[in-house]
Structure formats: C-alpha cells, structure tokens
Amino acid sequence: SEQQILSSKLECVQSIKDGILVEAKCTESNLVTLFSQKSSGAKTQTHSSLKFVQMETKTVYKKADMEDLYVTSMLYEREQTERKVTGGAVTELLWKLCLAHSASIENADLFTTLVFELRHLSLEALKALWQRSSFTCRDNWQPLIDALPSCATEACVVLMKEIIVSGEVDEDKVEYFFWSFSFIPKPTSGMIESLAPLLKSGASQSCFLGVTALLHRFCSAYKSCDSVPAVRSVMKTLGKFLGGNCAVQDSEGLSQMQLVLKAIGNAGLAGASLAPALGLCASLKSNPIEVRLAAVQAFRRIPCSVRVSDLLPPGD
Numbered sequence: 001s002e003q004q005i006l007s008s009k010l011e012c013v014q015s016i017k018d019g020i021l022v023e024a025k026c027t028e029s030n031l032v033t034l035f036s037q038k039s040s041g042a043k044t045q046t047h048s049s050l051k052f053v054q055m056e057t058k059t060v061y062k063k064a065d066m067e068d069l070y071v072t073s074m075l076y077e078r079e080q081t082e083r084k085v086t087g088g089a090v091t092e093l094l095w096k097l098c099l100a101h102s103a104s105i106e107n108a109d110l111f112t113t114l115v116f117e118l119r120h121l122s123l124e125a126l127k128a129l130w131q132r133s134s135f136t137c138r139d140n141w142q143p144l145i146d147a148l149p150s151c152a153t154e155a156c157v158v159l160m161k162e163i164i165v166s167g168e169v170d171e172d173k174v175e176y177f178f179w180s181f182s183f184i185p186k187p188t189s190g191m192i193e194s195l196a197p198l199l200k201s202g203a204s205q206s207c208f209l210g211v212t213a214l215l216h217r218f219c220s221a222y223k224s225c226d227s228v229p230a231v232r233s234v235m236k237t238l239g240k241f242l243g244g245n246c247a248v249q250d251s252e253g254l255s256q257m258q259l260v261l262k263a264i265g266n267a268g269l270a271g272a273s274l275a276p277a278l279g280l281c282a283s284l285k286s287n288p289i290e291v292r293l294a295a296v297q298a299f300r301r302i303p304c305s306v307r308v309s310d311l312l313p314p315g316d
Contacts, residue, residue: 007031022052085120087129093117094144098137114143115150123155130159145173149180157184157191161198178210187218193230199237199263201256208263212238216268216301231270238264239274246281246291254288261294268301275302 012026026048033041093114100107121129129144136142145163148156160177163169184191195211215234219225226232241260248254264271264278271278281287281295 005033007033020052020055021050024050085117087121087125090114090117090121090129091133094133097143098141111143111147114147118147118151118156119153121155123158126155126159127162130163142169142173145169149177152184152186154188154190154194157181158194161194164198175204175206178204178206181210182213182217184214184217186221187214189218189228189230192218192228192234196230196234196237199234201241205259208259209266212263212266215270216266219267219269225270226273232273235264235267235270235273238267239277242274242277242281244277244280245284246277246287246295247284248288248291254290257291258294261291261298265298265300269303271298272302272305275299 007030009029010026011028012024014021015023028046028048030044031041032043093110097107097110097114100110118126133144148160148163160180164174164177181191181195192211192215195214198207199211211234215231218228219231222228226235238260241257246257246261248257261278261281264274278295278298282292284292287295
C-alpha cells in the first residue's frame, strides 16, 4: 500500500457577533514522514489570528452630471497663456535646457515649454533665434534642433528647410526633419511651397516621402487641393521625373524611378493628375518589371473617381 509522506491539518475557531466576524484563530500543522518511518518526521505548526478593529462607512460620491462630460482627443493639451512670447525669453529657455541635467524631470518640462513657445514665434523671430541660439550643449545636444520638428508651424517648417539647404546640421538631423513632416497635423500651402524645391535629383528617400506625406495630409483636409499652386508645383516636379513613360537607362536610374513612383503613391489624392502617365508606365512592356509594378502601386491612394481600370494594362 502507498505510504502518505505529508500529513496536514488545519483548525480554525471563529467568533461572530451581530453578523460580523470579530475574531478568527487558525492553527495549521504539517508532518513530513520518511518512507522508513511511520510516526516520526519533520513537523511544522503555524498559528494565525485575525481581529476585527473598526468599521468605516463608505463614502458615496455623487454621480457626475452628463453635462460636465465631453469627448476629446488623447493628444497632449497645454493651457493657453496670455503672455507674449519673445525671442529673448526663448533664448533664456534654451540656456536653461543646456544647464539642466539631461535626464531630469525639469529638463523634460523645459523642453515641452520650448516646443509650445516656438509655435508663437514668427519666421523672422525664429531666424534671429537660430542665429544666436544654434549652440551645442554638452553631449553635442542642440535643443533647438530637436524642438523644431515638434513645433509644426509654417514658420518652423520654413526654418527647417533653410537649415537643410544651408547644410548647417548633420545628415541624421536632416533625416529627422524630413520624417517629422509626415506628422504635422495641419499642413499649409506655405509649407508645401517652401519644401517643393527640395525635390530634386539625388534627394534622399526621406525627402521625397516626407514631403509627399505632408502633401497627402494637406489634400485630405482640402478637397480642391489640386488647384493649389504649391500642390501643382510638386506634382509637376514629380511628373518631370517620370519623363512621360518612366524609361530608365541604368540601375541608378531604376532606383530613382522607383523612389519617385513611391512618392507619387505617397502623395495620394494629389497624384490623380499623374494617373495617365502612371498608366503608360505600367503598360509599357519595355519598362523593367520593377518600374511597372511600382507604377501600379502608385495608384493606391488615387481617388476611385479616376478610371484606374482604363489606365492600367490589360491582362497578358
């Protein structure tokens, strides 16, 4: 027969008064015996006690009035201040950021304040700020450079474009600028007009995709965006890269053409004007398969009102 190795026992005594448990005492015993022994072994005993001390009344909170509730986004909001923001005050803020410890809560709050105050400055004020505050803190940190992409105003975008053209910042910061354009919540035609000249041969992928992502967001908010001169200028530039039929001569030209086609697809609604050219690029069997496929994929955001089926090649 099997021999029991562990024997346990639990005894509790409870005292109840007026329907309330006022005291509970428990004793738990455990006996571990070896196979060769029957009644001897290691024994443990635990005593526990629970006593009722006092009763607290539950606080009943008044239900909120539905009129006090409202739906809002989860985006961070900052209270509007009446005080006027000056370039001098922002310069002082930049110095404080440099002196503060990089990992401190104070530094995080100062940086947030910097972003919001930059939004109140005009282009002229921002340029003056850049001239006197483009210094580097310890660890090669430039707080103004890091704050500009989060500013998201037309003045900040124009300043970023001028900094890019001047070559005053490292390539990784330039890439950081370009990718930030994709997240600007309310683009303006002035932003697009400023960035359009950057779309030239040899421009980086982040340049093409960042600018066209900004263009797509702009057109998503404005129905007749194709009539905006800045939008038409960008699409005209991209159309010139296609050369009418997307013909390429070498591997470098192939990579450039694929990037341009991806940018056109990225531009979305604005790309409708190039639909005929895209259809031709996709239908020409003399074009590399990579180009033809990229031309088809460029239709991904073009409105359904454009007869895409009439522009694409028939099945082979």
